[in-house]
Amino acid sequence: MNGNGNPTEPVETPEGPPEGAATELEALRREADEQRDLHLRAVAELDNFRKRSAREIDLARKFGAERLALAILPVRDSLEAGLAATEKAGQAALLEGQQATLRLLDEALRANGVQEIDPRGQAFDPNRHEALSMVAADAPPNTVVEVVQKGYELNDRLLRAAKVLVARGEGP
Structure with missing residues (x-):
């Protein structure tokens, strides 16, 4: 008898898990592993997306002014040529004004990552120079001896190659 006054009956205990339970448990474990793997992949993909987006935003910030810089460079070239002509003519006040304007333009370009290439x-x-001609010169062969038009870079990316004259090698 048990504590309730009822006779005790033997209880049969199964010798192992119910039929099919092991297979079902294994299937559930596989599914859990697959879901965990999918979750980890999604987290990694999101992290990669964030990093890629940050890089793209950084590049857009660095090179967003490229079109503007390319449009301004001919103006700068013209101003520089005008300065050279004015200097020869001896018009001091005009020369001074053009020099001040050129300085301001150069400062604005530098502040936005535009650097001059003077080779x-x-x-x-x-990769950085455009040879207009090979000339005889007192310089080692393949040395830039004259810059016809300056080149420019924007944050270390070539905007415009420098147009140059290059020393010719010795020979017939």
């Missing part, structure tokens, strides 16, 4: 005396680099 005079350097080895010719076809």
Whole structure:
């Protein structure tokens, strides 16, 4: 008898888990693993998306002024040529005004990441220089001896190649 006054009957206990439970448990574990894997992939993909977006935003900030800079460079070239002509003519007040304007323009370009390429005396680099002609000169072969038009970079990216004259090598 048990504590309630009822006779005790033997209870049969199964020898193992119910039929099919092990298979079902294994299937549930596989599904849980798949879901965990999908979750981890989604988290990684989101993280990669955030990083990629941040890089793209950074590039847009760095190079967003590229079109403007390209439009301003011919103006700068013209102003510089006018300065050279005015200097020869000896008109001091006009020269002073043009110099001040050129300084302001150069400061604005520099503040926005635009740097001048002046390769005079350097080895010719076809990635940054455009050779207009090869000339006889007292310089090592393939050395830039004259800059016809300055080149410019925007945050280390080439905007416009420098147009140059290059020393010719010795020979017939």
